[in-house]
Amino acid sequence: MIKEDDRPESKVDLTGRSAIVTGAGSGIGRAIALTLARSGAEVMVNDIIGDRANETVAMIAAAGCKAAANVSDIADENAVAGFVGDAMAHWGKIDILCNNAGIMDKIEFVEDVSTELWNRVFAVNVTGQFFVMRAVLPHMRAARKGAIVNTVSEAGLRGGAAGATYVAAKHALAGLTKSVAWSHANEGIRCNGICPGAIETNITGGLGLEAFDPRGLARAGPVMALCERAAGPQAIANAALFLASDAAYYINGVMLPVDGGWMAG
Numbered sequence: 001m002i003k004e005d006d007r008p009e010s011k012v013d014l015t016g017r018s019a020i021v022t023g024a025g026s027g028i029g030r031a032i033a034l035t036l037a038r039s040g041a042e043v044m045v046n047d048i049i050g051d052r053a054n055e056t057v058a059m060i061a062a063a064g065c066k067a068a069a070n071v072s073d074i075a076d077e078n079a080v081a082g083f084v085g086d087a088m089a090h091w092g093k094i095d096i097l098c099n100n101a102g103i104m105d106k107i108e109f110v111e112d113v114s115t116e117l118w119n120r121v122f123a124v125n126v127t128g129q130f131f132v133m134r135a136v137l138p139h140m141r142a143a144r145k146g147a148i149v150n151t152v153s154e155a156g157l158r159g160g161a162a163g164a165t166y167v168a169a170k171h172a173l174a175g176l177t178k179s180v181a182w183s184h185a186n187e188g189i190r191c192n193g194i195c196p197g198a199i200e201t202n203i204t205g206g207l208g209l210e211a212f213d214p215r216g217l218a219r220a221g222p223v224m225a226l227c228e229r230a231a232g233p234q235a236i237a238n239a240a241l242f243l244a245s246d247a248a249y250y251i252n253g254v255m256l257p258v259d260g261g262w263m264a265g
């Protein structure tokens with residue numbers, strides 16, 4: 001039997017396109033990078049962990065497709081300016097940005113959140129995504145062409161899907177996505193968000209639900225339980241491929257739930 005996530009993705013042709021995928025050393029970002037590359041795009045595989053980025057590049061190369069690794073923290077604005085500059089020097093254009101890197105909170109109530117955790121979650125999930133778009137957008141505007149796909153979350157749509165910090169950060173990212181979509185809609189640029197449901201990745205650091213605060217988890221649990229089934233990262237990569245492709249030419253500024261129906265409940 002073919003497992004759901006082993007189904008071949010659709011045959012979208014991205015030959016000649018260049019793409020940056022952040023947080024592409026694991027989970028959703030890796031699946032997006034592989035899928036874009038298999039569809040013909042050349043991919044810059046960014047991750048903060050070098051081994052992970054290199055492994056994704058090796059997987060793409062093994063599939064006979066093109067990628068290069070970039071090891072940097074998207075929350076470091078100089079590093080972001082550097083890798084976007086490198087991408088421009090190499091390709092002369094950036095067609096697709098999948099702004100995907102992100103980290104969880106501990107599903108804590110506001111009163112329990114440390115300033116350090118709050119700042120880091122916002123640094124990666126909002127400010128880092130802003131840094132990458134700020135660096136990429138002038139090039140897309142000059143080309144009057146570009147597709148940005150931000151990995152948001154169900155927690156960007158509802159309050160009970162994670163802890164206060166992650167929910168606040170993902171709502172901010174949803175707002176940023178819509179603002180970019182509207183600001184540049186008349187310049188050939190589209191910017192959309194994907195809101196994954198429960199996707200099997202490394203985001204909890206292999207700790208599963210034990211990584212989370214029991215009080216916050218008890219409150220978020222019933223909302224999470226509405227998501228009846230988890231999926232693999234390919235479910236999100238398929239949606240990213242569509243939104244990044246010309247087939248989505250009239251789709252701009254949406255927050256697309258990819259969640260097996262969770263948001264509908």
Ligand SMILES: NC(=O)c1ccc[n+]([C@@H]2O[C@H](COP(=O)([O-])OP(=O)(O)OC[C@H]3O[C@@H](n4cnc5c(N)ncnc54)[C@H](O)[C@@H]3O)[C@@H](O)[C@H]2O)c1
Pocket residue numbers: 022023024025026027028029046047048049052072073074075100101102103104124128151152153154195196197198199200201202203204
């Ligand atoms: N897994 C889910 O159920 C789920 C649900 C909703 C949204 N998301 C979002 O999906 C995105 C990808 O998460 P995932 O589930 O694939 O997790 P993951 O931990 O498997 O992958 C995330 C990758 O991002 C990298 N990363 C972390 N911080 C970084 C930084 N500052 N700069 C560059 N790279 C960095 C990590 O090293 C890792 O390889 C995140 O934005 C996350 O919030 C995930």
